[in-house]
Amino acid sequence: MxxxxxxxxxxxxxxxxxxxxxxxxxxxxxxxxxxxxxxxxxxxxxxxxxxxxxxxxxxxxxxxxxxxxxxxxxxxxxxxxxxxxxxxxxxxxxxxxxxxxxxxxxxPPTDGRFWETRSHDTEIEFVHAQIERFSDATDEVLIVGDSVLAHQFLNVTEPLQSWLDSLENGSIDVQILLSEGLSGEGEQLLELLRDTDQTTPVETRIHSAVTANFDLIDQRDLYLYVTDPFARSRPLGTIHINENILIEELKDEFTRYWREAEPLPETM
The missing domain is CATH 1.10.10.10 (Winged helix-like DNA-binding domain superfamily/Winged helix DNA-binding domain)
Structure with a gap:
């Protein structure tokens, strides 16, 4: 009063x-x-x-x-x-x-909007923080990735699993678009997502043309992964982008590829 x-x-x-x-x-x-x-x-x-x-x-x-x-x-x-x-x-x-x-x-800023994640410790720290950002989303999370994404997420399977389990109430939309070429350790991530697809509103699809890695949170925050030039399966770092025009264009591209993509198969 x-x-x-x-x-x-x-x-x-x-x-x-x-x-x-x-x-x-x-x-x-x-x-x-x-x-x-x-x-x-x-x-x-x-x-x-x-x-x-x-x-x-x-x-x-x-x-x-x-x-x-x-x-x-x-x-x-x-x-x-x-x-x-x-x-x-x-x-x-x-x-x-x-x-x-x-x-x-x-x-001048020391690193602008770039996170260096080449070392194991910085990579783990960033991915933990990224999963927290996923948890704070209010609308949707779009994830696109190949072997780089698989390498990162498989280093933090427990918090990743906890976040996926928390999505059972369907409060946000999660769409994961993966490369068709995932194999080896990537199969572990696919197995985790197969289980998740059955219990949560998370949807995973496969497309042969996926060769990049990024996360888009609430159509507002884009995290673009830069590949290490000397280790194709590892990230060099991540750039945070929030320019609306670029994000809108990338979202349109994602939607087009998503429509063409295949559902996650039982086995690769």
């Missing part, structure tokens, strides 16, 4: 102001009883409200009698003050950002 505290009043100030709206005029003692604010604090609260022009006081009365300003006027005044404070904060953050740009902006 929203309250005047959301616009800047303290808890005691709100209680006293609301009490005044109910009784219209009251002494400090009466307001203490009406609002539940202790007498030891009531004058400080009233003085604060009076200094901000939220209550008026008749100085001629003894004891002093207080009355509230109109509620619409009070809300509008609080809103203006809140906007002013936010503008001050916005300016402060912009100044901090400008200062940080001057300190850091001229330093």
């Amino acid at each position: 929203v309250s005047l505290r959301d616009l800047g009043l303290s808890s005691y100030e709100e209680r006293v102001y609301r009490a005044l709206l109910n009784v219209r005029t009251a002494t400090a003692e009466e307001l203490s009883n009406e609002s539940g604010v202790p007498m030891g604090r009531i004058y400080d609260v009233l003085n604060g409200l009076e200094s901000r022009d939220f209550v008026h006081c008749n100085p001629e009365s003894h004891p002093r009698v207080y009355s509230p300003i109109d509620s619409e006027m009070a809300i509008d005044r609080l809103l203006r003050n809140r906007k002013r404070d936010l503008e001050i904060e916005r300016t402060r953050y912009e100044n901090v950002a400008a200062e940080l740009h001057s300190q850091l902006g001229n330093q």
Whole structure:
């Protein structure tokens, strides 16, 4: 439930102001009883409200009698003050950002959007992170691969299996398009996917023209795998791309190849 505290009043100030709206005029003692604010604090609260022009006081009365300003006027005044404070904060953050740009902006990135995965440790680290990205998808995951993909995923079969098992509720679409030439260790990945196809909405197909490796998550984040020139079955690294036009073109190509592809066979 929203309250005047959301616009800047303290808890005691709100209680006293609301009490005044109910009784219209009251002494400090009466307001203490009406609002539940202790007498030891009531004058400080009233003085604060009076200094901000939220209550008026008749100085001629003894004891002093207080009355509230109109509620619409009070809300509008609080809103203006809140906007002013936010503008001050916005300016402060912009100044901090400008200062940080001057300190850091001229330093070139060490690797841009490229992850080196040639070593075993960096490869394992990246694939674990990629499976987490798959898990965060909200719409679809498209996976295209040949022996490079098989090599990577077979290094992390347990988290891969856990992710595939989590898809039983059908919350996202997963389409996996694999090279027809997978053999050897690739057969282990195919066997895992055969089991998955039977228990989850994951669909795997085979196409003879697949010679590249990439993942596309939610039609927004493209991860393109670069093959090691001296080891065809291993990745050199991965490039993260989020240019919409390129992604749309690649998605169209995927759809065309997907329609031509064959369902995952029982054996290769």
